[in-house]
Amino acid sequence: MTPEANARAELLQLIDSKMNRTLKYYLDTCVRCAICKDACHQYVATGDVLYLPAYRAELIRRIYKKYMTGSGRLLPKLFEGRDPEDDVLLDELYKTTYACTSCRRCMFWCPFSIDTSWVLAVAKALLLATGRGSEILTQLADSAIDKGKNIDLYTGVIREVLKGSEEEMRRIVQDPSAGFVYDKQGADVLYVALAGTHTILPAAIVFHQAGEDWTLSSFEGSNYGYFLGDTVKAKAIAQRIVDEAKTLGVKEIVMSECGHAHRVMRDFYRMWAKEELPAPMVSILSKVDGYIKDGRIKVTPGKITEPVTYHDPCQIGRNFGLFEEPRNVVRATCSDFRDMTPNRQKQWCCGGGGGLVAETEFDDVRLKSGRLKADQIKATGAKILVTPCENCRLQIESLNDHYDLGVRVSAVLDLVVEAIEIKPR
Ligand code: SF4
Numbered sequence: 001m002t003p004e005a006n007a008r009a010e011l012l013q014l015i016d017s018k019m020n021r022t023l024k025y026y027l028d029t030c031v032r033c034a035i036c037k038d039a040c041h042q043y044v045a046t047g048d049v050l051y052l053p054a055y056r057a058e059l060i061r062r063i064y065k066k067y068m069t070g071s072g073r074l075l076p077k078l079f080e081g082r083d084p085e086d087d088v089l090l091d092e093l094y095k096t097t098y099a100c101t102s103c104r105r106c107m108f109w110c111p112f113s114i115d116t117s118w119v120l121a122v123a124k125a126l127l128l129a130t131g132r133g134s135e136i137l138t139q140l141a142d143s144a145i146d147k148g149k150n151i152d153l154y155t156g157v158i159r160e161v162l163k164g165s166e167e168e169m170r171r172i173v174q175d176p177s178a179g180f181v182y183d184k185q186g187a188d189v190l191y192v193a194l195a196g197t198h199t200i201l202p203a204a205i206v207f208h209q210a211g212e213d214w215t216l217s218s219f220e221g222s223n224y225g226y227f228l229g230d231t232v233k234a235k236a237i238a239q240r241i242v243d244e245a246k247t248l249g250v251k252e253i254v255m256s257e258c259g260h261a262h263r264v265m266r267d268f269y270r271m272w273a274k275e276e277l278p279a280p281m282v283s284i285l286s287k288v289d290g291y292i293k294d295g296r297i298k299v300t301p302g303k304i305t306e307p308v309t310y311h312d313p314c315q316i317g318r319n320f321g322l323f324e325e326p327r328n329v330v331r332a333t334c335s336d337f338r339d340m341t342p343n344r345q346k347q348w349c350c351g352g353g354g355g356l357v358a359e360t361e362f363d364d365v366r367l368k369s370g371r372l373k374a375d376q377i378k379a380t381g382a383k384i385l386v387t388p389c390e391n392c393r394l395q396i397e398s399l400n401d402h403y404d405l406g407v408r409v410s411a412v413l414d415l416v417v418e419a420i421e422i423k424p425r
């Protein structure tokens, strides 16, 4: 076999290893009805066929049909068969695959529920195998893995930096003994935040007021290995949290306001590691909704009087199923709540998911495709936009400037802290 033929055989073997029954169904079933064209914010905003969901999947489908079906092997031209090492195909595949925000709005619209983002997971594996993975996502994933390997070097520095926030916490909760809790054996809750204090301080205040038995994870929930499409790296990043939960023997793993972190821990870790989580994963949004309902924390009803709207992050709403819990919490804090149209399963993606906010090469499509979300926000007349996802918040901050929306972008827990009635403990 020539080196070229060898390389092709290896790539085909890689694609074949990803082909399970569901994926074959997706590749065999598309009838090219193009209903999905009206679902994808990137296609609707740009009209570029590169962003048509069916076309994105079609690039992988052509390799599959040519090499992995009998009819394709016999009549490759009829099926527009393509080769996996074809440079033009790989260039196009890079642009269309890493631009996809994995919002799965197209799947919701497709009469056959074809999950284009799943097909594109195969495309990412192919791109990585040919040395064409996203550079910035690779760097971010590698740095998270490095942190996991050298956690003792990091924890001292991070905890020192967080001391100022602990001081602020004590002032807000009026308790000189309050603080962030670290490495607590047998805690009920292992809280997994994001990098920086903005997702730690509000949660710490809420946990303190609820009398929760909690401890703070040394690791952040974000997972750039998942965005990159490298399941080995993605698993290694998630594994740090799983090992910590095992070591501490916690009862629940509570995820911060981060969409993809919710799905990684609930849906994907099990698939990658072939093991269950050592404790159930619960969203911080469900916890806080429960605290308010059970009277463990009290918020002043209608404390926030400016009009508030809520953006359903794709990975928390459509793909995880949390629609009412965050709305309950937001509604409890404000007097003028205005839902966007459409919302819940049908909401438009903000355009920043899938790692796009970190990939400057996609800035143009990110901002253009965010126009649909910007129009929705404007139509509500809201002055505060709340959303429980870091990527969505960064993207909507960007849209705020770009489309002059004039909104304050907030996390759900920030509103809770604004409206909470402090009980000295
Ligand atoms: S809606 Fe579904 S079946 Fe129709 S073109 Fe899109 S992916 Fe294919």
Ligand code: SF4
Residues within 6 Å of the ligand: 039, 040, 041, 042, 051, 052, 053, 056, 099, 100, 101, 102, 103, 104, 105, 106, 107, 116, 117, 349
């Ligand atoms: S998952 Fe979202 S961004 Fe990706 S093709 Fe479907 S609608 Fe477009």
